[in-house]
Amino acid sequence: MSTEAHVDGNVLGGMLMEMFGAEMTDRRGCCGECGAIGTMGSMHVYVEAPGDVMRCPACSAVLLVLTRIEPVVRVHVVQLAWVEMAAD
């Protein structure tokens, strides 16, 4: 198993739904470091770190980190500038 392999934001769909209360994998987010915009499902996610780390596919900036220390999951919002949700 490589420690460098990433998957994508689809794997965090359940956690994102828990955070935002809606399906988020098809919603756009923006990197606060380089300004790249992509769907949350297309972001790179590293799940072998001590937490789950979401990075920008364009510049690798850390967007979000989720750490699970029972009984809580801590959501570190790092370089995620914004994320879109349905207005209704």
Added chain:
Amino acid sequence: MVGTAVPRRLTWLVAEVVEMVDETARARSIVLRCPGWSGHLAGQHVDVRLTAEDGYQAQRSYSIAAPADGEKVILTVELVDDGEVSPYLIEELSEGDRLEIRGPIGGYFVWEPGRGGPLQLIGGGSGVVPLMAMVRARVEGGSDIAVRYLSSARSVDLILYREELARLARDSEGVEVLYTLTREQPDGWTGLTRRVDSEMLEAHAFGAGEEPLCFVCGPTPFVEAVASALVDLGHKAERVRTERFGPTGG
């Protein structure tokens, strides 16, 4: 689903294993009955949570292998060596056992007949699982959308759903199934014998001019290579949907 997502609390549901199906020596399908299940679209996945006797919990995502059918949810799980969850699901889980699942999850890598086609499906390893749900949805939905399914496996014994796909390709007009074996080929193999590349896509996939909806799922390097080859061949990036997994997780 853009603009129509209904906010809802994602809750853990208790599902019962009603059947275990051996797919290959390294993969099994787990047929679950899940009271309270809300239905799903082909391509969506679930989170599975296991709790040990000491309270330790492990959670993984698995694609759903078949379209919605009441309380039934079918997952196909492939063994990840040194994995934490898949060895349990494959080697120890049996009928009557219970699992916690939540979902369905995913609004990006999904398809239903109303979304049109033609449909180009390209999967590496167990990345074919959500694609199989799409093929089954196409056939069960009575749609006539043309589908091409290209599955890349290391060897013939690791091909998932081979018998069912042979039957679907034979009985359903417009469903074409193709395999490429990247490591070992049995004697007499007449299919493809290398990793999916630009030349293979040009020869066997729908051309960019036909404007297919492309779904690519598999290990990250596979997905990156196939998706960029499709874009280089002129497919519009927004018509190429990708889902990357492993070799992590397990």
